[in-house]
Amino acid sequence: MTNEVLLDFNNVTMQFGGVTALSEVSVKIFRGEILGLIGPNGAGKTTCFNVMTGVYQPTQGTVMFNGSDITKLKRYEITQSGIARTFQNIRLFSEMTAVENVMVGADARKTSSIPASLLRTKRQRTEEKESYDRSMELLALMGIADRASDAARNLPYGYQRRLEIARALATEPELLCLDEPAAGFNPAEKQELNELILKIRDQGYTVLLIEHDMNVVMKISDRVTVLDFGRKIAEGLPQEVRENPDVIAAYLGVPDDAA
Amino acid sequence: MPDWLIVRTFWDLTVTGLALGSIYALVALGYTLVYGVLRLINFAHSEIFMVGTFSALIASTQFLNIPLLEDGNYPYRAGGTLVLFLVFILFAAMFISGVGAVALERIAYRPLRGNGDAFGAIALAFLTAFVLGLIFVNETKANLIIACVGTAPISYSYIRFFKKGKKAPRLAFLISAIGASTAIAEAVGIWGPNRREQYQTPRILEKKVLFKALGTDVRVDYVIVIVGALLMLTALTLFVNKTKLGRGVRAVAQDAETARILGVNVDLIIVVTFALGGVMAGGAAMLFTLVYDQSRFNIGFILGVKSFTAAVLGGIGNLKGALLGGFMLGLVENYGSALFGGQWKDVIAFVVLLVVLMVRPTGILGESLGRARV
Amino acid sequence: MSQLLILWKRFYSLFAGVQAHWKSMSRVQRLSGYALAVLALYLAPWWPKIPGIGWLVNTPGTQFSTVLNDQVIIFVLVALGLNVVVGLAGLLDLGYVGFYAVGAYVVGVLTSQHASLPWIVALPIAVLVSMLVGVILGTPTLRLRGDYLAIVTLGFGEIIRISAKNLDWLGASRGISDIGKPPSIGPLKFGVIDPKPYYWLGLTLVFLVVFCLYRLEESRVGRAWTAIREDEDAAELMGVNTFKFKLWAFAIGAAVGGLAGAHYAGKVGFISPDNFPLQLSILFLAAVVLGGSGNMPGAILGGIMVAWLPERFRNFTDKRVLVFGIALVLVMVFRPEGLLPRRVRTKTAMRTSSDGKEVAQ
Ligand SMILES: Nc1ncnc2c1ncn2[C@@H]1O[C@H](COP(=O)(O)OP(=O)(O)O)[C@@H](O)[C@H]1O
Numbered sequence: 003m004t005n006e007v008l009l010d011f012n013n014v015t016m017q018f019g020g021v022t023a024l025s026e027v028s029v030k031i032f033r034g035e036i037l038g039l040i041g042p043n044g045a046g047k048t049t050c051f052n053v054m055t056g057v058y059q060p061t062q063g064t065v066m067f068n069g070s071d072i073t074k075l076k077r078y079e080i081t082q083s084g085i086a087r088t089f090q091n092i093r094l095f096s097e098m099t100a101v102e103n104v105m106v107g108a109d110a111r112k113t114s115s116i117p118a119s120l121l122r123t124k125r126q127r128t129e130e131k132e133s134y135d136r137s138m139e140l141l142a143l144m145g146i147a148d149r150a151s152d153a154a155r156n157l158p159y160g161y162q163r164r165l166e167i168a169r170a171l172a173t174e175p176e177l178l179c180l181d182e183p184a185a186g187f188n189p190a191e192k193q194e195l196n197e198l199i200l201k202i203r204d205q206g207y208t209v210l211l212i213e214h215d216m217n218v219v220m221k222i223s224d225r226v227t228v229l230d231f232g233r234k235i236a237e238g239l240p241q242e243v244r245e246n247p248d249v250i251a252a253y254l255g256v257p258d259d260a261a
Numbered sequence: 262m263p264d265w266l267i268v269r270t271f272w273d274l275t276v277t278g279l280a281l282g283s284i285y286a287l288v289a290l291g292y293t294l295v296y297g298v299l300r301l302i303n304f305a306h307s308e309i310f311m312v313g314t315f316s317a318l319i320a321s322t323q324f325l326n327i328p329l330l331e332d333g334n335y336p337y338r339a340g341g342t343l344v345l346f347l348v349f350i351l352f353a354a355m356f357i358s359g360v361g362a363v364a365l366e367r368i369a370y371r372p373l374r375g376n377g378d379a380f381g382a383i384a385l386a387f388l389t390a391f392v393l394g395l396i397f398v399n400e401t402k403a404n405l406i407i408a409c410v411g412t413a414p415i416s417y418s419y420i421r422f423f424k425k426g427k428k429a430p431r432l433a434f435l436i437s438a439i440g441a442s443t444a445i446a447e448a449v450g451i452w453g454p455n456r457r458e459q460y461q462t463p464r465i466l467e468k469k470v471l472f473k474a475l476g477t478d479v480r481v482d483y484v485i486v487i488v489g490a491l492l493m494l495t496a497l498t499l500f501v502n503k504t505k506l507g508r509g510v511r512a513v514a515q516d517a518e519t520a521r522i523l524g525v526n527v528d529l530i531i532v533v534t535f536a537l538g539g540v541m542a543g544g545a546a547m548l549f550t551l552v553y554d555q556s557r558f559n560i561g562f563i564l565g566v567k568s569f570t571a572a573v574l575g576g577i578g579n580l581k582g583a584l585l586g587g588f589m590l591g592l593v594e595n596y597g598s599a600l601f602g603g604q605w606k607d608v609i610a611f612v613v614l615l616v617v618l619m620v621r622p623t624g625i626l627g628e629s630l631g632r633a634r635v
Numbered sequence: 636m637s638q639l640l641i642l643w644k645r646f647y648s649l650f651a652g653v654q655a656h657w658k659s660m661s662r663v664q665r666l667s668g669y670a671l672a673v674l675a676l677y678l679a680p681w682w683p684k685i686p687g688i689g690w691l692v693n694t695p696g697t698q699f700s701t702v703l704n705d706q707v708i709i710f711v712l713v714a715l716g717l718n719v720v721v722g723l724a725g726l727l728d729l730g731y732v733g734f735y736a737v738g739a740y741v742v743g744v745l746t747s748q749h750a751s752l753p754w755i756v757a758l759p760i761a762v763l764v765s766m767l768v769g770v771i772l773g774t775p776t777l778r779l780r781g782d783y784l785a786i787v788t789l790g791f792g793e794i795i796r797i798s799a800k801n802l803d804w805l806g807a808s809r810g811i812s813d814i815g816k817p818p819s820i821g822p823l824k825f826g827v828i829d830p831k832p833y834y835w836l837g838l839t840l841v842f843l844v845v846f847c848l849y850r851l852e853e854s855r856v857g858r859a860w861t862a863i864r865e866d867e868d869a870a871e872l873m874g875v876n877t878f879k880f881k882l883w884a885f886a887i888g889a890a891v892g893g894l895a896g897a898h899y900a901g902k903v904g905f906i907s908p909d910n911f912p913l914q915l916s917i918l919f920l921a922a923v924v925l926g927g928s929g930n931m932p933g934a935i936l937g938g939i940m941v942a943w944l945p946e947r948f949r950n951f952t953d954k955r956v957l958v959f960g961i962a963l964v965l966v967m968v969f970r971p972e973g974l975l976p977r978r979v980r981t982k983t984a985m986r987t988s989s990d991g992k993e994v995a996q
């Protein structure tokens with residue numbers, strides 16, 4: 003972890019009609035860290051992701067990435083500039099094979115389009131091979147390479163979750179945003195995933211992690227940010243946050259349904 | 262052209278446009294309801310409308326013994342008889358169209374939802390046997406006998422197939438709808454009362470001028486159509502908003518899965534939706550024959566396209582949107598024809614649709630029965 | 636029907652067996668297999684003459700090679716093009732006949748109505764113009780979602796037809812006649828009597844289109860299209876420039892449609908707005924979905940079926956359309972993904988779990 007700010011989520015407010023999903027939230031993510039984003043259900047965590055990745059235009063505030071404003075960029079441009087994400091509700095390309103799913107992500111860094119594909123230029127073939135090799139590599143990293151050529155919808159749940167991460171990684175992000183990647187996992191699987199996330203971080207990625215399970219977050223995050231009712235109520239080292247009375251209140255007030 | 266004439270034409274066009282728009286609106290309701298609940302363009306809805314016009318014809322000629330045309334004398338009725346007859350014809354059309362819509366859902370859509378039942382299996386088996394029989398002999402009586410004989414064994418295997426409960430992709434629903442639409446229209450074209458020819462419906466309502474407004478003669482049939490459409494829409498809105506079944510319709514439109522979990526009988530709601538759409542189409546059909554005195558086996562297609570356009574224009578899935586879209590389309594077509602010539606009518610309609618969607622991608626009033634997903 | 640289904644399954648396993656055998660053959664064997672198949676296709680006009688099985692394919696009432704070109708080739712080309720738009724990219728286009736008409740009319744205008752270019756020169760122009768029209772239509776409309784796009788494209792098809800019908804410049808309802816024919820090459824004479832040369836030309840075009848589309852499908856482009864079809868939002872968030880690729884899909888589909896139209900115009904020599912009714916769009920779509928949307932062999936099969944079956948069964952001409960409608964319903968009920976669904980290659984167990992949802996959220 004360095005002191006270089008990778009992503010600056012600056013005073014963001016997000017309203018849907020009358021509902022204020024985020025109000026004046028500011029979060030800084032430093033290069034190389036794992037930042038845990040926690041909060042009760044409906045706190046606005048996923049909405050944070052949606053604003054960062056351009057799904058929603060914030061009502062107010064800006065998102066700076068690597069020093070440039072990405073608030074107005076198109077979604078795919080944001081991805082190409084280096085932010086990748088997974089989804090809370092798995093959204094794979096269900097009729098494509100696992101490896102093809104990942105290749106779609108890898109293609110984000112490629113340029114060959116219709117003419118090149120029609121002519122099968124040398125460059126296009128190199129790019130195809132690169133995409134394929136990198137994708138297989140990532141599937142292996144996630145430990146799901148054995149079912150690379152199965153349709154995504156036929157994969158077991160745990161595989162699908164990890165496939166989403168592989169697909170996101172394939173876009174070569176600087177910042178990887180994981181939205182409850184361990185949802186529905188048993189403790190052993192969670193443990194495995196934690197190790198994976200740490201491994202990913204050690205490869206130089208910055209990770210923003212939404213997680214419901216406090217134990218998981220506390221264990222692997224370098225810092226933790228807590229949202230409640232669309233407001234940031236705490237931020238700091240896991241230990242500090244754990245002892246913060248506001249956080250305890252927020253969590254006691256809402257039964258932890260994910261544990 | 263003197264000013265007063267232009268103005269007069271304008272109001273004329275407005276009245277006829279609203280009348281046409283009422284028909285569009287009523288048919289559009291069927292599209293909108295089904296779309297809201299199933300996210301399906303019920304392509305065969307236009308045929309339900311067409312069947313409604315034929316029901317109106319048969320109700321008048323067969324049940325009420327109204328002669329088609331007596332030596333240029335229209336078989337006008339008046340007073341209580343007239344009202345009674347009109348109401349009877351209206352209900353007949355509504356009933357047949359409603360039943361038709363429900364049957365359509367059972368045969369052409371429900372099996373695709375992985376939910377096929379015996380009724381659908383038997384009907385499909387009958388159709389299969391009929392088609393297979395045609396390969397060997399083309400004689401309606403013989404075909405019917407073959408079909409009846411073949412139905413039993415085939416439906417048995419169909420029911421077994423349905424037990425597997427496979428759910429089809431969305432495109433399959435659309436193609437099934439197109440197939441059903443084609444089949445219904447052709448069946449009426451082959452066996453209907455006037456085969457492939459246009460027919461005149463008997464005119465029992467004398468089309469008197471009811472009143473003059475803004476220099477325009479307002480004919481009684483136009484008034485009936487417009488008022489009728491508004492009344493039917495009001496009744497439908499009340500039903501959807503105030504009754505338990507209506508709440509079910511809205512719940513399923515919002516999120517079928519959640520509704521199912523919360524104990525809503527989704528299949529029943531779908532039947533209700535189709536029935537409502539069918540009844541509205543039947544009403545539209547009767548009103549249509551009232552104004553235009555005619556129908557034909559293939560009348561549904563273009564009218565259906567227009568009505569669907571109206572539904573999209575107003576915001577598909579949105580009941581008020583259907584009305585607004587219908588009126589708007591009727592008016593635009595009429596004004597447009599006057600300005601650019603009747604042959605450009607449809608072009609104008611579609612261009613307006615395009616422009617509206619550019620500005621408001623989910624129609625003027627937006628989707629409402631369902632919700633726009635992000 | 637269940638018997639039919641069983642029959643189909645037999646056929647299918649036979650097909651799979653052949654496929655497995657195929658894979659085990661050497662390269663030379665395979666190449667000669669391909670060559671034989673291609674040769675057989677070029678010899679198709681004589682199929683009805685094959686003793687014993689010829690009657691199976693023969694079309695009573697119309698010359699077989701006429702059916703081959705005017706119906707089968709046209710429908711196969713169109714199905715291939717539409718398959719890119721609907722099957723691969725998942726964009727519901729109900730006005731595809733519009734592009735077909737544009738292709739035909741460009742050839743008509745350039746070879747007869749307003750100029751007398753040779754057909755062979757008009758052909759690429761027709762394809763380019765169709766493509767351009769695709770881009771012009773797509774640019775404002777491709778931001779619309781699913782069914783909104785469907786109705787807008789449907790309107791587009793009508794606009795093209797009505798314009799052709801009412802613009803004198805395009806021959807109005809008289810249409811355009813004396814359209815230029817492909818140039819004769821040696822013994823291959825493109826005249827009015829023998830349809831075979833047209834069929835051979837058409838078949839060559841089909842091969843060309845299949846070759847190009849195959850290359851696109853098996854590339855970044857094809858993956859982008861499929862991803863858009865599967866989940867447009869997710870695709871965009873994975874870095875796919877969805878608008879660009881949707882526009883490409885539209886343009887390429889339009890180009891192929893225009894090509895089909897140009898070929899058609901060259902063959903029949905006369906076109907009028909009545910050749911391009913809205914219902915034809917619906918028929919095209921039916922061909923794609925019937926065969927297997929998103930799967931090229933499926934789309935081709937669908938095109939062949941929709942074109943050839945009605946000509947084959949002539950003994951109930953009056954009820955052909957009725958039978959077609961019923962058949963569409965039946966196929967969709969029992970084979971909702973078409974006769975040749977996409978992706979035969981992977982395991983297809985676990986389609987739906989009991990509650991119909993694939994994965995809990
Ligand atoms: N598209 C939307 N329209 C309306 N409300 C939304 C939308 N997206 C999120 N919200 C609301 O914003 C709040 C935060 O949701 P979310 O970010 O999903 O919470 P979580 O912290 O559980 O991920 C919720 O109240 C939710 O209902």
Ligand SMILES: [Mg+2]
Nearest residue numbers: 047048049090
């Ligand atoms: Mg969330």
